Amino acid sequence: MGTSFDASRLSGLAALALTALGVLVIVGTGASDRGLTEASAYLDLARSATHLLGLGSSVLLAYYAVQARRRFAGGVFGESATATAAGAGTFALAFLVMELNHGLGVDVLAVLGDMQLKMAVSMLLFTGTAFAFGWAFARIAGVLGGSDP
Amino acid sequence: MSYEALIEDMVAAQADIFGAAAVEMAQGVEGLALDESGAVERLERDGVAVVDDLVSTYVADLGGAATVTLKSAADDHADRVDLPTALQ
Numbered sequence: 558m559g560t561s562f563d564a565s566r567l568s569g570l571a572a573l574a575l576t577a578l579g580v581l582v583i584v585g586t587g588a589s590d591r592g593l594t595e596a597s598a599y600l601d602l603a604r605s606a607t608h609l610l611g612l613g614s615s616v617l618l619a620y621y622a623v624q625a626r627r628r629f630a631g632g633v634f635g636e637s638a639t640a641t642a643a644g645a646g647t648f649a650l651a652f653l654v655m656e657l658n659h660g661l662g663v664d665v666l667a668v669l670g671d672m673q674l675k676m677a678v679s680m681l682l683f684t685g686t687a688f689a690f691g692w693a694f695a696r697i698a699g700v701l702g703g704s705d706p
Numbered sequence: 707m708s709y710e711a712l713i714e715d716m717v718a719a720q721a722d723i724f725g726a727a728a729v730e731m732a733q734g735v736e737g738l739a740l741d742e743s744g745a746v747e748r749l750e751r752d753g754v755a756v757v758d759d760l761v762s763t764y765v766a767d768l769g770g771a772a773t774v775t776l777k778s779a780a781d782d783h784a785d786r787v788d789l790p791t792a793l794q
Contacts, residue, residue: 628727629724629725629727630726631725632723632727632728633723634723634725700775701774701775
């Protein structure tokens with residue numbers, strides 16, 4: 558047999574990863590309301606580090622989810638892995654947008670014009686992530702508990 | 707009811723969650739021949755021993771959570787065949 562996936566260990570790692578990513582979101586978005594001129598150099602660096610850490614973690618999570626999807630295609634676990642990969646992808650996109658704006662001054666959402674609309678799009682990305690992760694978990698929990706959602 | 711039916715239900719339960727990989731894992735169990743759909747073609751050893759090895763294979767590859775669905779699948783067969791300790 559090739560790569561062995563321990564489902565319970567993988568679930569634990571996923572929970573840890575989600576917790577860590579949640580903290581990153583809080584830290585990353587909590588500082589984003591401050592203007593660059595108000596932020597200290599330390600906070601500026603911390604924001605970039607948070608964005609890049611969030612981006613890297615999301616890409617790594619998406620990579621493992623894609624591997625699991627290939628291994629367990631045709632089953633609920635494969636469907637959940639697909640949703641996890643999609644959620645991690647939108648999460649990575651959100652962090653990429655934030656860091657492009659913060660680190661390089663490239664506002665990829667400029668075409669939207671209105672600040673509220675930009676924030677809404679960002680929140681939509683996070684909402685998509687939360688929905689995808691929640692759906693992935695619910696599918697596995699449902700089939701293990703005997704009641705598919 | 708037979709060990710063949712029990713094994714097919716166990717493999718089907720795992721395949722619902724893990725897809726074709728569950729059938730591949732079961733095909734590695736000694737004395738058990740399965741086709742690609744998970745149907746038993748031949749059972750060449752004692753049924754209890756094969757079922758026990760099948761449980762061990764799934765637990766080794768997928769973790770202890772695998773026993774949840776395996777026990778559930780075995781419940782319908784408990785009064786017709788002897789089950790290994792891992793499924794009781």
